[in-house]
Amino acid sequence: MKIIIFANGELAAPAAEAARWVHPLDVSVAADGGTRHALAAGLTPDQVIGDLDSLPAELRARLEAAGTTFHVHPPAKDETDLELALLWAAAQEADEIIILGALGGRPDQELANLLLLALPELAGHAVSIVAGAWQIRLIRGGEELILRGEPGDTVSLIPLGGDARGITTGGLRYPLRQGTLRCGPARGVSNVLAEKIATVTLEEGWLWCFHQINHDGRETVPS
Structure with a gap:
């Protein structure tokens, strides 16, 4: 439902x-x-x-x-x-x-x-x-978010309530591999989809995902 x-x-x-x-x-x-x-x-x-x-x-x-x-x-x-x-x-x-x-x-x-x-x-x-054009989700520790869009879509990852640790992305122009985004600095702002499907996984913390959708599509649910 x-x-x-x-x-x-x-x-x-x-x-x-x-x-x-x-x-x-x-x-x-x-x-x-x-x-x-x-x-x-x-x-x-x-x-x-x-x-x-x-x-x-x-x-x-x-x-x-x-x-x-x-x-x-x-x-x-x-x-x-x-x-x-x-x-x-x-x-x-x-x-x-x-x-x-x-x-x-x-x-x-x-x-x-x-x-x-x-x-x-x-x-x-x-x-x-x-x-x-924006769809905003919150990724919790232990979740993976699958993004479906077009190359060039803006994707910003912003930690909430503290540092977000163990971030691994796929399909983004500026990748993270077991990375950390600190709460405060704007490092995760204005990434870009490099492929039609991208993934963001998070081990610890909370991470806002802002996806500017430049086509008729939307994100899928986290697994």
């Missing part, structure tokens, strides 16, 4: 993004204000999750009549609406989770949304933040 989550950040072309990522059997989830993106894409969300402070009452009534399920949380909460949506998706044992509209807007929320990829509950799930 694949779950598509619409967050309340910026989404320049909702219909185009939905056409690229959403399929008829996918479950669509709106994190509160992300409902506007789902509707702009021509979708009625299956689930709406959050404190609903961004959702007019008349719109909620219309969606309820259309069959949308609401998961209402109090405004005074520790989690963001997107975090609640991700926790719900993880509990459904989704094979893949795609997040649209997570970036843009307030920089603090944008950074927090990127950090949500490190939620312990998401371990073992294939989770991507998608923003235009």
Whole structure:
């Protein structure tokens, strides 16, 4: 099962993004204000999750009549609406989770949304933040990520929460062999696909992978 989550950040072309990522059997989830993106894409969300402070009452009534399920949380909460949506998706044992509209807007929320990829509950799930041509994944120690793209695609590897050790890449212009990327320096930024398929394996730590996709394709799930 694949779950598509619409967050309340910026989404320049909702219909185009939905056409690229959403399929008829996918479950669509709106994190509160992300409902506007789902509707702009021509979708009625299956689930709406959050404190609903961004959702007019008349719109909620219309969606309820259309069959949308609401998961209402109090405004005074520790989690963001997107975090609640991700926790719900993880509990459904989704094979893949795609997040649209997570970036843009307030920089603090944008950074927090990127950090949500490190939620312990998401371990073992294939989770991507998608923003235009960019697909962002988190590689955890012991995982391998397979990238499918075109030579020339930009790939940046950025450690999170400390040094990332035991990195081995294949199919990238600037390879690593059991290498370490330290947290802080920008050494892993702006690598390039040298082949149509590349791999990144990580032994210890966490590693963000930013893939700028310059074709109609996307990454596969980590193994």
